[in-house]
Amino acid sequence: MLTAEVFGWTGHILVAPRTRLHEALKRRESSYTGVYILLGELNEEPLAYIGEGESIAARIKSHDANKDWWTRVILITSAANNLHKAHVQYIESRLVQEGITAANTSLENSTNPSLPSLSEASKANMETFIEQLLMVLPAVKVDLFNRNTKPDRHAELLKSQQSIDSQVFELTLKSEGIIATAILENGEFIVQKGSLARAKYIGGRSEKSYYWKHHEKLVEQGILVDKGKHKEFTQSYIFSSTSAAGAICTGRSTAGPIAWKIKGTKKTYKTWEAEKLDKN
Incomplete structure (x- = not known):
């Protein structure tokens, strides 16, 4: 597993392979309100799904039972758990837009969620959050939103110093x-x-x-x-x-x-x- 934070940014990212999902969902951040991305392949082509939830763990457990194709999950929250439902709905909708525009990975999302009603100040804050997020994701080998690039399917698996689970x-x-x-x-x-x-x-x-x-x-x-x-x-x-x-x-x-x-x-x-x- 891998975590990422940037000085001056309120966001927090946790990346985990599906094989370590049970460990990822034990972490405090998995109970936060946030956005998540599922990455994997279907019919030998890269596929992604972008979602949100007031408890990310509950949503991902549902996907674990119903979606076999994904192999990696990215949890996106705020370090202080101060994102609320409308915030994450906004982030989800914008990320789906970015994914469609980048067009290097198919999205399983059937529709692009509509943007929720937010104050101008909240919109500005969320756009800043998203801007920083899109800068950090490539550093943890998430290139779903990279334009004019293809996914690196041969990147090394993320490792951690956790106890051996064999x-x-x-x-x-x-x-x-x-x-x-x-x-x-x-x-x-x-x-x-x-x-x-x-x-x-x-x-x-x-x-x-x-x-x-x-x-x-x-x-x-x-x-x-x-x-x-x-x-x-x-x-x-x-x-x-x-x-x-x-x-x-x-x-x-x-x-x-x-x-x-x-x-x-x-x-x-x-x-x-x-x-x-x-x-x-």
Whole structure:
């Protein structure tokens, strides 16, 4: 996880991978009134959702149960928790506008929320808040609002010095004889050395297909090598999400939270994650 503040700015940003969501929602800021951004991929293309809430944690728990595609969350609050409902509705609407204008990532938001009624002074304060926010977000590798740029999909996962949180998961594709093992450690989803993957990517092979390119890159780097009719991981490899790991192993788009199960059980990653959140 990563936090960001700027001297003289009242805002506070918390960035967390979905694999560490249960830790992020334990933080004080998650109970504040604020705005949040979900980032991930759907159909092998980058996707984002921008929302607001008087308790960010409650809204995100709902999304965790209903949206499988996102892999990273950004919580935007004020350090003193002095944003109110109209403030965050204003920020949400303006960020959706900025995202549409930047046009480098699709938004799942079905409509652009209308701007709430604010005094001229409050509008000016919110515009200043947003201006600073848009300057800080690229520093924490959030380029959703960057104009004339493309998302950096190969950025390193954010790390923290939190205690190790490890769990072993397994993905099987019986029809192809594929078995892959992964661990979740310090918020990183790591497919283990010796795991098997499909020999070729059979999903979408258009120029925009990220997973196809990723599969080819791993082959070129010698991370995936021939093993009978499969490919085999020659070393453990960190993926940005369970779905990315699943897509490379199965050779097609995969709902990672459903495909990966706790090793030796039928419990899915999604169920395991939900149970951890319920304990918060």
